[in-house]
């Protein structure tokens with residue numbers, strides 16, 4: 056092992072064992088802040104060696120770990136008789152090979168000036184997702200390059216993702232400088248090339264350091280093997296870099312996490328302050344209602360505070376009883392926070408199943424979770440060349456600029472101003488997986504400026520005139536299952552009773568409104584989205600709407616239910632086994648599908664997701680259509696939709 | 699802790715945020731209270747998160763019936779003093795069969811901890827369980843999420859974990875599924891001790907050095923806690939100054955030789971420490987990658 060790495064400056068003061076030393080140590084530990092940084096590099100650039108070296112040299116390695124390190128170095132190491140520092144940090148590649156989703160590993164070390172949390176991300180194909188995850192909580196990125204290879208495509212990509220996630224401070228670690236003979240010219244060339252490559256990212260600080268992770272040069276202390284380098288060592292820089300992101304100076308914002316109500320005498324709003332400072336007596340405005348009040352107390356278990364600011368987890372008691380719940384945002388009275396439901400945003404897709412335009416997902420922003428969809432993919436971004444590409448769906452690791460529509464207005468700020476109020480995750484409504492992540496660029500229109508035309512004749516008025524309760528009866532089932540037959544019978548019966556109805560089915564929709572759509576997954580989603588929108592309008596007009604569509608995906612039917620409203624939506628599962636449909640084959644479609652003449656045919660080579668809890672379940676092999684239609688009529692009576 | 703920027707303060711805020719998020723998003727959370735120092739810190743953070751309300755969920759202790767008596771006393775006293783709701787669960791079937799740490803090795807841990815925990819969670823229908831694990835405890839934990847997702851069989855599916863961004867945790871689950879939550883993920887052992895000291899948090903006295911009867915076995919210092927201890931031929935307990943760095947079942951938890959009898963002495967000892975905390979737990983030595991495997995099966 057090379058001697059120059061081990062210095063005395065990291066020795067804990069308390070080794071001298073005096074009570075005073077302990078007190079001094081604790082005092083520093085109490086005052087020092089944290090730097091969260093991310094390391095990025097391609098495989099073999101020396102990332103693990105560098106992290107291992109930092110942990111080792113700052114004495115975070117215990118004797119038992121050291122013993123096993125020495126043992127492992129001899130057995131698996133790549134460094135001959137030297138200690139292989141990379142073995143100190145668990146190789147993340149092994150898990151990747153087993154298909155385990157490890158996105159980030161966190162390592163910790165501390166000096167007497169700062170405490171560090173290092174986010175270490177495994178490389179390869181999932182890199183975009185992993186790096187984005189690690190970067191979301193990092194204040195600085197250490198971008199590693201191998202001095203022999205210089206700036207590569209990956210280097211650019213790493214820097215792009217760092218900037219996308221809002222990292223403003225970068226260290227370019229030119230590693231393995233020993234392998235290029237500590238050559239200054241080589242270092243300067245790499246530095247110049249890198250500065251040029253990332254100029255457009257507008258990093259606030261960019262420091263290039265020549266280092267050798269393996270031998271410790273310029274890691275903790277400046278090396279005399281690079282006498283031409285007069286900048287800081289890596290650790291010196293990390294210990295002192297000013298990340299200057301003073302959120303405490305911005306206007307006050309606090310997303311309400313939880314309403315704290317122990318008894319009738321106390322009502323407090325708990326949350327973590329996203330920006331600014333708050334004091335008792337300050338005027339605050341509730342984003343959703345615009346109502347204002349003053350802060351009465353800042354309550355904590357350690358006593359009331361005179362002041363709290365960005366990052367503090369507190370509970371605010373307000374002077375007036377106003378309606379506030381989780382998801383609301385409290386903001387400085389003189390600088391209220393904006394609300395909107397349409398945004399332009401950058402998104403990174405994280406899931407193997409692609410993002411489909413128009414499909415409903417849940418968007419969690421701050422403490423608010425709202426349904427919504429990506430209404431348009433403006434363009435995809437090639438992460439290597441930054442070229443804009445057109446796209447109709449997004450695959451895992453894709454980065455894109457999109458338009459986003461939520462079903463309700465939310466308090467927000469552009470991501471560039473606030474990670475807390477501008478960053479969101481996208482959740483799949485069926486699997487509940489986190490499938491995407493996004494950063495708001497700006498609102499496309501302010502919801503506060505939008506007032507619906509107040510129509511005197513409203514939905515209730517229209518329904519009253521027709522003497523009925525509007526509703527959507529949604530028939531879903533395989534092709535040939537009998538949906539249209541039953542829907543038509545139901546409509547005839549309703550009509551005979553004097554009800555106002557309308558049937559939406561493939562024939563009148565696919566040939567007109569949806570003429571432009573085919574049968575790919577994306578088109579099927581859009582097809583159903585338009586049908587639900589049309590149905591919603593007809594319901595608004597006071598009609599009983601019978602929708603007869605295969606509608607194979609649960610997520611889309613659920614979205615329709617949500618669009619229309621639970622009480623007015625009845626899902627009818629027309630349940631016919633596929634063998635029976637194939638036997639009936641009224642339009643000869645199954646024959647063609649099985650012989651490969653038609654592709655993407657539901658039940659044959661495209662999936663059908665049966666309803667789990669339909670309001671009405673009709674098994675067509677058990678009764679004739681007439682009887683089944685009567686069952687639907689009865690169900691409508693049971694729900695007071697008709698008399 | 700008045701220093702706003704201090705890292706302990708930042709950790710405290712982060713943990714409180716996580717704790718509140720669980721209560722806001724999950725239907726039936728529970729705190730898997732293990733009586734150790736990490737649980738003590740977590741309990742204090744929970745009190746802070748909800749003050750002036752009390753904890754809006756119960757504590758659950760999986761009692762193997764082989765815990766140190768001092769732990770059980772401490773548990774009961776804590777619950778009484780703070781007015782907490784405590785559920786205690788033991789795998790009674792395995793106990794009746796006589797499953798014990800001496801004869802049954804890894805199976806004992808599986809039955810009395812993993813299985814007992816799963817059964818208790820299912821019995822009460824908890825959908826979120828807080829635990830005091832930290833990422834610095836062990837290499838494999840470095841990758842653990844803060845919200846760790848469990849299938850309906852309470853298994854940890856390593857292929858199906860959710861990426862975590864910013865402070866946004868996804869606590870949505872389908873019926874039967876659950877989440878384990880680790881609010882102390884970013885704390886280190888030294889942070890825990892400093893916080894205990896600054897906040898004057900009560901901990902089990904076994905953490906402080908004292909003369910205790912010790913049997914040295916395979917390099918571990920076992921402290922017999924009752925007459926169920928099985929001695930190997932020739933073994934004789936000897937009085938030695940020892941303390942514990944982590945606590946569990948007495949036959950499985952090794953003590954360390956130490957004279958640190960006060961918190962400042964412990965902290966001083968900490969940064970001159972020569973061995974890592976988990977080195978003293980016999981449970982991890984059973985097999986390679988044992989943590990990984992236990993986690994997959996549902997143990998923390």
Ligand SMILES: Nc1nc2c(ncn2[C@@H]2O[C@H](COP(=O)(O)OP(=O)(O)O)[C@@H](O)[C@H]2O)c(=O)[nH]1
Pocket residue numbers: 096097098099100101102103104105133134141230231232233234266267268269270
């Ligand atoms: N000569 C030299 N070798 C290095 C240096 N840093 C790392 N290495 C070697 O490069 C190889 C890959 O390093 P590793 O840390 O595993 O790379 P990672 O894939 O980025 O984590 C190992 O054999 C290291 O010993 C360095 O500064 N100089």
